[in-house]
Amino acid sequence: MYGVWTVDQVRAAEDVALAKAPDGALMRRAAFAVAVRAAAMLRAATGGVAGRHVVLLVGSGNNGGDALWAGAFLRRRAVAVTAVLFAPDRTHPPGLAALRRAGGRVVDAGDQVAAGRRDLVTGADLVVDGIVGLSARGPLRPAAAAWVAAVTSPVLAVDLPSGVDPDTGHAEPSAVRADVTVTFGAHKPAHVLAAPRCGLVQLVDLGLDLPAPDLEVLGPADVGRAWRLPGPADDKFTQGVTGVAAGSATYPGAAVLAVGSAVRATSGMVRYAGWAADEVRSRWPEVVATGSVADAGRVQAWAVGPGLGTGQAGRDVLAAVLDAGVPTCVDADGITLLARYPDLWDHREPDRTVVLTPHDREFARIAEPLGIELGTDRVAATRELARRLNTVVLLKGHATVIASPGGRTLVNAARSAWLATPGSGDVLTGLVGAALAAGGDPLVAAGAASWLHVRAGELAAGGAPTSASAVVAAVPGAVRAALVSAGRAPGETGELCDHERRYG
Ligand SMILES: NC(=O)C1=CN([C@@H]2O[C@H](COP(=O)(O)OP(=O)(O)OC[C@H]3O[C@@H](n4cnc5c(N)ncnc54)[C@H](O)[C@@H]3O)[C@@H](O)[C@H]2O)[C@@H](O)CC1
Ligand SMILES: Nc1ncnc2c1ncn2[C@@H]1O[C@H](COP(=O)(O)OP(=O)(O)O)[C@@H](O)[C@H]1O
């Protein structure tokens, strides 16, 4: 698990550290790390460091100061450095002086016509983005955006890719897309909410004294520790029985997928109730499949909604599931039904765990009647819906945001987009249902299910297109990877390092 802190939290901690440290010491530490990473990137891209050309894009604040100091350090290694200043009269004075002393070249961004700009950046072996950091507001200004658009070389972002909102991760197309981001003191929300823009994220320790994090990111070991394993005294009923109420005559596949992921994620019993009982039985013979929730028998959690339909029949199923009074994951048509018929909430026992797993459109359906807009701040919207409905809300996306009613929030950033495939959400529903049935904290259960979903997607894809059925088949491998990380299963993981989030 690692923490993520908001700009306000980081600034408060930095102020304390700045007051204790000698003048400029923190910035030089930050900049030195940028220079070391820049040298490594130069070597990787060109086979060497000395004689290579680095262009610094320098804004008006301390982010630009970091870039300028990094340029000064790179000069010591005989790198040719050109700083492009976007605000020449407001450029960090000590950083600019240090670069000049070290023999760096300085140009005014405004003096360069388009051709000169293109020649400068296309001639670079590496571009260092020091346009804006923690103080970023809104999209890149047009002048900076034009320079960024001309970049063809690898990009190292200082603290954050410029143009990405630090707290929400929102980015317009003009924002910097970095290969590596070197950040200082703490991970900020943009690093997990806009991971593809950041590339590999390297955290430089500044010894900050930080409060409780605003967001948390589960790692494989956390998931491996949280996942329920059968013990010597267990049988098929004692590990948590998962019930799945999904699918319809029109959409039997949703039932097969949701059931399948629960079957592959646990060794406990999985029951199915619905119109696709024949299809489920023939695909998953280990499942007890019946036509109705009433006939299904006892379960410790229900997963309901995928492919259910939004008519009266689906409404009756959802009411019956909520009447059962066990933790419930509501997805897809289940969410649409709750949005359309809010009286369905009356079937829920007060405070009984409900996990909603909407994609954006489902989120809008259920949140807009409550006056909650899914704007650019996905974390705030998810938290607000969780609070208002007293449910865990898991908002799907490339970065999945999972909030508890009390506000504790997890983010799970995907490292590829192969999960954007039909039925993939049904697989997640089954995983959340299985995790809830096993017991434990519902937020962590939803977070663990989301982590396993992403990992199973990676294993199924292996860098090529995949399908929801293949993701189901990869679920045991994802569980194994988590268990191995937690030291609860033997074997090699081949785990991706938590901090190495690469896109594609
Ligand atoms: N405070 C500290 O102790 C440390 C701060 N550090 C650096 O300081 C940075 C923060 O510096 P500042 O607070 O001076 O501000 P920034 O350098 O982030 O921003 C500077 C200015 O950029 C302009 N700007 C805002 N949004 C923009 C946009 N979308 N496009 C173009 N320009 C925009 C604004 O005029 C803003 O004041 C951090 O990101 C980090 O890089 C590091 O040196 C580590 C130590
Ligand atoms: N671009 C993407 N990158 C990573 N994961 C994605 C992306 N798009 C969708 N996903 C994931 O795929 C799943 C899709 O779920 P959903 O929208 O319910 O699809 P379906 O209804 O087809 O099952 C979610 O878990 C979501 O987080």
Ligand SMILES: [K+]
């Ligand atoms: K930056």
